[in-house]
Structures are given as C-alpha cells and as structure tokens.
Amino acid sequence: MFDYIRAKSIDEAVALLNDPHCVSRPLAGGTDVLVQVRxxxxxxxxxxxxxxxxxxxxxxxxxxxxxxxxxxxxxEIIESRLLQETATCLVEASRLVGGPAIANAGTLGGNVANAAACADGTPPLVCLDAVAHIRSLNGWRAAPVAELITGPHQTALHRGELITHFTFPILPSSARSVFLKLGRRNAQAIARLNVAAAGGLGADGRINFARVVPGSTLSHLRRFVEVETLLIGEAPSTELCETAGAEAGRVMVEATGRRWSTEYKEIALHGLVACALRRVFHLEN
Amino acid sequence: MLIQLTVNGETIAVEAPPDITLLDLLRDYLNLTGTKEGCAVGECGACSVIMDGRLVNSCLVLAPQADGSEIVTIEGIHAPDGGPNDLQQNFIDYGAVQCGICIPGMIMAGEALLMHNPHPTRQEIRMALAGNLCRCTGYQQIVDAIEATAKQRQGEMG
Incomplete structure (x- = not known):
C-alpha cells in the first residue's frame, strides 16, 4: 500500500520528495517502478x-x-526534429526501447535514475557527454551522466534529489552519431549489447572527433577512450573500423575477465562497434 | 482517492485506492473487462489502451496518473450501431483472431497507429505491434487486417 501525489512544479516535487514524514520516490513513466512493486x-x-x-x-x-x-x-525524443538533427544516437536508441506503449511512457530521466546495465538511453547520453542537472533542498548540482551512474542499478543520487534535465554540447558540424543494439529479437527486446558512437572528420579527411560507448558491457558505463584514441588522426576505412571493433572487444575482456558469455560477447561487440563506426563514417548506411 | 477521467467519451469520477493500476481501475472498478491482463509487467500488450491519444500499457499506468486524462478502451471501439467497426471486421474477415486474448490490445495498437499514421507501410504496422504479443496467429493476418483497414479508410477519405 502506498500513496500517490502529483507534483505541478520542480519546487513542489522536491519539497514532496523531502517530506520527513513520508518516504517518497519519483514516478515518471512507471515502466520500472510499477514492475518493481509487483x-x-x-x-x-x-x-x-x-x-x-x-x-x-x-x-x-x-x-x-x-x-x-x-x-x-x-x-517525444523520436518526434523531436531538434534531436533528430543534433542527437541521432539518442533518437535511434529511443526507437529501439520496447514497443510504442513503452516508448510513450518511459522517460529519459527514469532510464538514468533506474540505471539498468542494459539501458538504451544511457550510452547515447554518455556518448554526447551529457550532464545531469539535479535539484534538492540544497539547490542545484550537475554531474556528468557517466559519473552519476556508478554501476548496475546504482547511482550517485542522494535521497530527496531529483534529476530535472540533461544538457549536452552540440556535436561538431562534421560529426554524426549512431546507435546499434543486439537483442534476442528485433522488437521489445532487452539489449544484450548496444553501442552509441559518434565521429567526425577534419578538413584533411582524417578523424578528429570520435566517441564510442558500448552498453550492457562493463559494470560502469563509460566512453572507450582506448578505441577513440586509436581512431583519431586516421582516415576512415572498413579496416580501421574492424581494428576499432577488435580493440573494443579487448578492452571489454580486460575489464571483465573471461566469463561464460565472453565467447559470444567479444565477437558480438567487435562486430557491433565496427558496424556502428562504418555508419558513423558513411562507409555503410 | 477520487479519480476523475474520461473513458470512451464518458466523464467518470470513481473512488479507488491510489496504488492500483489503470488496468485494475478499468476492470475492477468500472467493469470494463475487455482490456485484458497478460504479463502485468508491460511486455505483452494485452492491456493496451489509448490515453490522451497515445497507446499505453494500462498495467504500467498508476490509476491516479490517469486523473484528468481521456482513455479509450476496446469497449470504445465499435461501429455506430454497436457492432464491430471496420478494423474489427477486418480482423474477423482476415482470420486474425484465434484464442482472442491479445486481440483487444491488437485493436488498440492498430487504432493508435492509424490515428497517427493513416498510411502505414507493412513494416510500420509491424513496428506498431512490436509491444503486442500473439501466440496463435503468427501476426500475418493481424498485419493484413490493419493494412486493409488503412487502405479502406484512405479510399473513403479520397
């Protein structure tokens, strides 16, 4: 048995969440909370x-x-023309979250606060270097999404804090971002692996901007800077994308060790990252 | 708590606990049992209804969240004479119904699609049904029925 109250503003929501007489939690789309209470x-x-x-x-x-x-x-993310133009990876990820009914309810803030390792919304946010803005009775604070999520279903959010919005810098004009997901089926699937990637070229045709963020991969979601470093300064090619994919697999295995799923995940992540980068650099649609 | 909402065009005020789902409110408090409970965790789509013009899983909507909203359930989908509407008739004609438990959700997903996209491709129809599971028909006839309805409605509008 629990109670329900609808907040009309951020100020009211934060006051309600910090009511000392009542343990409260935020409810947004309900797609995680209502499953948990069952x-x-x-x-x-x-x-x-x-x-x-x-x-x-x-x-x-x-x-x-x-x-x-x-x-x-x-x-709302899928339908936003602004995000279609500036955050393709986030739009593509949103299209792959559950079916239409889940997409109509689930929220970006909920995805971050729930912090599932298999979340589809979080790798794009980390890829875009997004910052979460958090409100509490003490005022505002900001934290990069990559630091706010500390592990599977773990965040650095304190009780009574509310994520109110995210901001991220617009990518360089030459850059493109993409999102790919591997699930057990094409629709309404939980990610087995996913990846958000972005990249761009300088005037010399060489890569001067690269971000690669595999999800469902490590216990701590992060940019694979090892892969990004390998890409910077190179001319994009299918071979380079393969090399980057292999490096992503190596980084994962180095972090997780070899476990029962590695035989599959190492090859799959290699392929997924290579494919994502081929799309980023227009080597494949 | 008092929950006020519009269901199938009728304004309703109902006293209900704050911690039940919209699905339970519809079935147990408003006796609208056409909306089915399948998985109850948002994976099967049997409980799909249209809330403020959007398809939702009513098992994942808390009943008080629907306060002030307009809900359309399967009971609100029918021809003017109370019989099946064109989409429902096409489900019958194309053999899209077997055991039937997923069908109210399939009809709601189909209607939600056609509200937003009157000219869907087959792929778009499949994507619109991505959250609705059917273990009987293999989906082919369901897609056929929605596609036929879209074409008929376009013809009527043209």
Missing part, C-alpha cells in the same frame, strides 16, 4: 508523480547546448 513490497510510502511537470518536458537548444527535460518520453 515483485516485492515497495521501499517507499508515496510516489510523487513528476510526469506532467511542465519544466521537465522541455526539449530545446540553449546557446551551444541541447536541453532535454528528465520527464521527456522516448516518443
């Missing part, structure tokens, strides 16, 4: 519905940055 007694006494807080539904460009409210749904 599987066991809730760890809270009240859900504070933030899904209709207008300030948390904004998608817009602010100067050189893109601003996305934490209560923005995957469908």
């Amino acid at each position: 599987h066991g007694p809730p760890s809270f006494q009240r859900l504070v519905d933030i899904s209709r807080v207008p300030e948390m539904k904004i998608i817009e460009q602010r100067g050189d940055e893109i601003y996305i409210g934490a209560a923005v749904t995957y469908t």
Whole structure:
C-alpha cells in the first residue's frame, strides 16, 4: 500500500520528495517502478508523480547546448526534429526501447535514475557527454551522466534529489552519431549489447572527433577512450573500423575477465562497434 | 482517492485506492473487462489502451496518473450501431483472431497507429505491434487486417 501525489512544479516535487514524514520516490513513466512493486513490497510510502511537470518536458537548444527535460518520453525524443538533427544516437536508441506503449511512457530521466546495465538511453547520453542537472533542498548540482551512474542499478543520487534535465554540447558540424543494439529479437527486446558512437572528420579527411560507448558491457558505463584514441588522426576505412571493433572487444575482456558469455560477447561487440563506426563514417548506411 | 477521467467519451469520477493500476481501475472498478491482463509487467500488450491519444500499457499506468486524462478502451471501439467497426471486421474477415486474448490490445495498437499514421507501410504496422504479443496467429493476418483497414479508410477519405 502506498500513496500517490502529483507534483505541478520542480519546487513542489522536491519539497514532496523531502517530506520527513513520508518516504517518497519519483514516478515518471512507471515502466520500472510499477514492475518493481509487483515483485516485492515497495521501499517507499508515496510516489510523487513528476510526469506532467511542465519544466521537465522541455526539449530545446540553449546557446551551444541541447536541453532535454528528465520527464521527456522516448516518443517525444523520436518526434523531436531538434534531436533528430543534433542527437541521432539518442533518437535511434529511443526507437529501439520496447514497443510504442513503452516508448510513450518511459522517460529519459527514469532510464538514468533506474540505471539498468542494459539501458538504451544511457550510452547515447554518455556518448554526447551529457550532464545531469539535479535539484534538492540544497539547490542545484550537475554531474556528468557517466559519473552519476556508478554501476548496475546504482547511482550517485542522494535521497530527496531529483534529476530535472540533461544538457549536452552540440556535436561538431562534421560529426554524426549512431546507435546499434543486439537483442534476442528485433522488437521489445532487452539489449544484450548496444553501442552509441559518434565521429567526425577534419578538413584533411582524417578523424578528429570520435566517441564510442558500448552498453550492457562493463559494470560502469563509460566512453572507450582506448578505441577513440586509436581512431583519431586516421582516415576512415572498413579496416580501421574492424581494428576499432577488435580493440573494443579487448578492452571489454580486460575489464571483465573471461566469463561464460565472453565467447559470444567479444565477437558480438567487435562486430557491433565496427558496424556502428562504418555508419558513423558513411562507409555503410 | 477520487479519480476523475474520461473513458470512451464518458466523464467518470470513481473512488479507488491510489496504488492500483489503470488496468485494475478499468476492470475492477468500472467493469470494463475487455482490456485484458497478460504479463502485468508491460511486455505483452494485452492491456493496451489509448490515453490522451497515445497507446499505453494500462498495467504500467498508476490509476491516479490517469486523473484528468481521456482513455479509450476496446469497449470504445465499435461501429455506430454497436457492432464491430471496420478494423474489427477486418480482423474477423482476415482470420486474425484465434484464442482472442491479445486481440483487444491488437485493436488498440492498430487504432493508435492509424490515428497517427493513416498510411502505414507493412513494416510500420509491424513496428506498431512490436509491444503486442500473439501466440496463435503468427501476426500475418493481424498485419493484413490493419493494412486493409488503412487502405479502406484512405479510399473513403479520397
């Protein structure tokens, strides 16, 4: 048994989440919280519905940055012309999250706060160097998404804090970002592996910008700077993408050790990263 | 708590606990049992309804979240005379119904698709049904029925 209250603003939501008389948790799309309460007694006494807080539904460009409210749904991301132009990897990831009903409900903020290792929304945010903006009774703080998520279903969020929005710098004009996912089937699938990647070329035709973020891979989501370093300064080619894919597999195995799934994951990650980079550098559609 | 919402065009105020799902509200408090419970964790789509113009899994919507919303359930989809509408008739004609438990959700997913995209390709129809599982038909006839309905509605509009 738990109670429900709908917040109309960020200020009201934060006040409700910090009510000392009631253990509260935010409710946005409900696609994680309502599944959890079916599987066991809730760890809270009240859900504070933030899904209709207008300030948390904004998608817009602010100067050189893109601003996305934490209560923005995957469908709203998919339909945003601004994000189609500036955050292709995030739009492509949103298209692969569950089916339409899940995309209509699930939110970007919820995806980060839930911090599932197999999340599809988080690798694009890390790829875009996104920062989460967090509000509490003490005011605002900002944390890179890559630092906020500390492990599977673990974040550095404190009780009473609320992710209100994300910002990320617009990619260089020459850069393109993509997202690929491997699941057990094409639709409504949990990722076995996914990857967000971005890259761009300088005037000399050589790679001067590269980001590679595999998901469902390490316990801590991060950019594979080892792979990015290998790409910088090189001319894009199919062979280079293969080399980068192999390096991604090597980095994963170095971090995780060899386990039962490595035989599959090493090859699959190699292929996934190589494919993503071929798309980034227009070597393949 | 008092939950006020519009269901199939009718404004309703219902007293219900705050911790039940929209699915439970529809079935147990409003006696609208056409919406089915399948997995109850958002994976099968049997409980699909249209909320404020968008397809949702009613098992993953908390009932008070629907306060102030417009809901369309399978009971709200019918011809003016109360019989099957064109999409439902096509499900019958194309043999898209076997055991039937997924069908209310399939019809809602189909109607939601046609609301937003009156000219869907077969691939778009398949993507629209991605969250709706059917263990009987193999989907082919369901896709056929939605495709036929889209073409018929285009003809009527043209």
